[in-house]
Amino acid sequence: MFNKSDNESVQNRNWNVLVYMTAVFVLFVILLFRLYSLQHTHYDENFQRSENNRLRRVELVAERGFIYDRNGEVLVRNRPSYQIALQALNLPRKKAGRDSVFNALLHIVDKDGKRMFDSLSLDTAFQRTRWIKNRPIRILEDASPEQVSIIEEHSEKLPGVVTLIESRRAYPYGTLASHVLGYTSEISEEQLKLPEYENYSQGDRIGQKGLEQFYDQEFRGTNGVKVVEVNASGREISQVKGVDSKAPIPGLHLVSTIDLKLQKVAEEAIPDTARGALVAIDPRNGEILAMVSSPRLDPNIFSLKKRERNKGWAQVALDSLRPLTNRAISGTYPPASVFKLVTAGAGLEYGVLSEFKHYPKSCTGGFQYGARYQKCWGSHGNLNVVNAIRLSCDVFFYQAGLDIDMTRINEFGRRFGLGEKPLGVDIPGEKAGWLPDSVSFNLRNKRLGWRWARGLILNLSIGQGQIVTPLQQAVLVGSLATNKGVYRPHFMKELRDSEGNVVRKYEPEIVRSGKMKESTHRILMAAMDSVVNHPGGTGKRGRVPDIRVGAKTGSGEWKKGEKTHAWYAAVAPLDNPEIAVAVIMEAAGGGGAVSGPIARKVLMAYFGKEDKK
């Protein structure tokens, strides 16, 4: 018992209880002050933080537009591609938890018993989750449906591992027109720095090469955004309907000028082992109906997973045949004898030649010019211009070239699309040609110390020494045949939105005058006709029954001792030209023999003819 008297001790005790309750009161007031400061003074920032916790902006990637051929066949579409990724915010925060996810991933095997992830790349991904919090980090690219279902089975053990669906490009016809269509890949660091890619961000898949690159803006569409409510483990609970939401606008579909049937025939006509190119164009408006460059590449490899993509890429990039080059627009070749049409046209246009003009020196297998003896490929005797073209006689054109002079020849050639100015086709990578004259020759070869000499005209007048692309060659013969101007060659026919409404139509555009005198035209047409349809014509292998095909062959010399580049440029029907085809087969031999049959197959297909066997 207490020592003091009962009354005193009770008073003392009651005083102590009062002190106790006062202390409680003070402490509770402190708590209330703190609560007031949190819930009133700092309400806004706390509320904002809870909203940020709750809401997440999700970018909705717009579907990339398709590419169709001129008849509505799909050339390029999209396929779903599954990505397994780590979502940093949803991973366990404790190290032990992360390790267990890591180990669980490491021990997952596919149905063949092989591990799906390798520890090195997985470790790198886990390292990256420590500073990349706001977007998923991919650990398995382009996973197969089986792999996705295996991951889903284990999802209990794998917090923070998510499956994302991306849309990737699919090229159902594989290598068909691969150089025209191009491919897509993730935007590179270098591209991100360029001004034209300023509204792109890292990780975007963009078109590389071909139509994919040229019309990338149109294919992309506009990405949308939605605001979703998420829980602590990052699972979407619901979409928040608010002002910030924006549906994605799918990209535009491109209807190309390519004719799938024709393209297929052309692809089959040129074997993949050969180096060569083919361009088929409608000279009336510049629509490109088919374009082949061989060897081809399969654009599908660029939408595969990284390891396979790198393998495919190495194979393609290191190939000595250079399959990445689109030879039809980037391959530069001597025009060879096809250029004789230009020489002849210039001669007729400037009155140097006429239908019946014969040169005094007949072809006996060569031509003596000063100290030099220039050979011809045969002995053709004395010829007029039509027959000179039919037989492709060099001696006639040596003399004609010297008569006409290079400036005039080049002027005529430039009128029909040859020369240093690209034609402006709507895929990137087009190379320009070169038509040398005394000035540009000296300029170009200054470094080598070569000077222009009049003897060079001999070579140039038969097309040795100039540079053209197969596209220019096709445009040349096409516009010579129409005599109505050179239209810009193009692939885009129209752009359509996702509902099929035409958004933009391509308006044919004349880029070179492409006109000559009616008499010149008539004689050139007669000459091109004779190449195919008259006895002894060099292009007789390109004959198509019932159709008047005009053509010119060429065998370009490019290296001593090698076979010549085989040119064949044809246009049909001559009375009302609808299609011009240029074929080059690198180092394959004579133009008429090698490339002629290839052009013929395309023309046969275009006119719906079949060989009777």
Added chain:
Amino acid sequence: MSSGRFLDKSLKVDWFFLFLTLCLMVCGVLLVYSATNNEKVVFYETFWFRQIIYFVCGSAIAAGIVFLRLDWLKRMVVPMYVAALILLVVVLFFAGDVVKGAGRWIDLGIFKLQPSEFAKIAYLLTISYWLSRHPVSLFKLKSFVVPMLLFIVPFALVLKQPDLSTALVFIAVTYVGFFFAGLTLTDMFLLASPLLSVLFSHSQTTMFQVLWGLLICAVVFSLVRRRLPKILTVLFLVVNIFAGYASSMAWNMLQPHQQKRVNTFLDPMSDPLGDGYQVLQSLTAIGSGGLKGKGFGHGTQTNLAFLPEEHTDFIFSVLGEQFGFMGCAVILVLYFLFLWRATSTCKLFSDPFITLITMGASTIFLFHILVNIAMTIGLMPVTGLPLPFLSYGGSFALTCMVLVGAILCMRFQGHRQ
């Protein structure tokens, strides 16, 4: 106190106290319901339903306790204390279940016994019984020997589990017990002064150094006024100054990563995705409630599971988010009235045993309330102390009801004497 019928001192049962308890229990069940109602299970497996069961069982036990006579209680002291010690030893060696790295449970099949909860009650009874018969005084140091022995054994065993927060409850009960068993307010200040010294000298800013200087002055002043035995005077001074310097010296001797660990414990916000995550989310939840709250069932932090352990340790954040400052204030007022009614019980009687039991029980409540709320609003490090009546949890709900029963018993039995 007041002469209202409800608060009539002659009544054997404090109906207002009972009413407050009931209010708090109802609030608790509602909060547990709102924190966990998005889990789709049959209703008898839900947390809120189980909480009701715990409260009903607890009330039955409390009703039983009311009828225990005081002399029976006093006779139960030794067996209870021994049993508590045995259980604490048993749980140390045969931990049935390891929750959060600490084995604190003994699995008895039907329910899991938490010996530290039982030990709280047994220790309260024991220390109250001893102190009621043997008051303490700083002038008679021998009077502290037995209470310190009684205290140190269960304290060490609980600390060994390790369960720091429950061990701190033992300190609080002992401290308040000394206050009602003879020590003066000045003595209480002197006893607490070494702790304050450590706190003030931890941070070496000018303000804290000035505060620490003031503290030392106050200690000297108190010592002069109390005229304690010389040995004690010297001891208090030395301990205070040593605590002041040693803590900063010890701090400088720590390795940087150890310092960081201590800092994270003291200031969880420095690691918002690690240890600070809980506190950050809790602050966000409470703060985003505003003055009026988001409304019952509309707590986004809670419903979307951003709050960790929302139905147990962080139930106060659920309250703050859904009912805002108003709701928090109402609950604090309820707690204050509850403590006022509890402490008032002892004023009716002169028996020091009754005083010590009621004040000890109130202290257990108060300590849990303060530490838990301070933790959820970021004033204190995160410890695992639940909030009385509001947090989900069977063992602690039973403890609370036993303590309520004890307070009621004091009044009921006091009037019978």
